[in-house]
Amino acid sequence: GAGVSQSPSNKVTEKGKDVELRCDPISGHTALYWYRQRLGQGLEFLIYFQGNSAPDKSGLPSDRFSAERTGGSVSTLTIQRTQQEDSAVYLCASSLVYQPQHFGDGTRLSIL
């Protein structure tokens, strides 16, 4: 079946611009997660949505980062006024309750 879909697969932008990254979770998965992976480092948690509960935003590194999940399905991660240290692969994952997470292919973000 269809997996987690992320778009775009690659994004190059200039420092200071805003970017939006999209995630389509597996149909029926109530939980959705965003992580990022900077070069040579492990995956770093950003934000977690579970059903209608308030999201866990504890991993967002600054107020330039925000995310929303509309209709309990698609999610958008927005980075405002991008900085070079935002360059990373941004990964989205989804899961059913009490089940392991399924990951998308990620969006490779490069800030010039």
Next chain:
Amino acid sequence: AQSVSQHNHHVILSEAASLELGCNYSYGGTVNLFWYVQYPGQHLQLLLKYFSGDPLVKGIKGFEAEFIKSKFSFNLRKPSVQWSDTAEYFCAVNADRGSTLGRLYFGRGTQLTVWP
């Protein structure tokens, strides 16, 4: 906060060699443990998981891992590696909250290269 340590950043083996990748975590409560694998050009895939029960868990492709609670460890093993096992391996942990899984804490990953 939880943390996960993977002892080896890069492991190089010949085919048929045995593999053990170390993983230690820091969290005193009940945990769920995972190994994910990322083959070149592919997304992260679940290799195996431990939620409860038998501490020796078997995953896909002949991999297994043993949860040793007293050592806070969840090492990954395979008795005989193949060239196709070349990939990056990530250990991950989350706190068992009974109804949801929540965020994962990942190790930095171990790149395994297997020479034919």
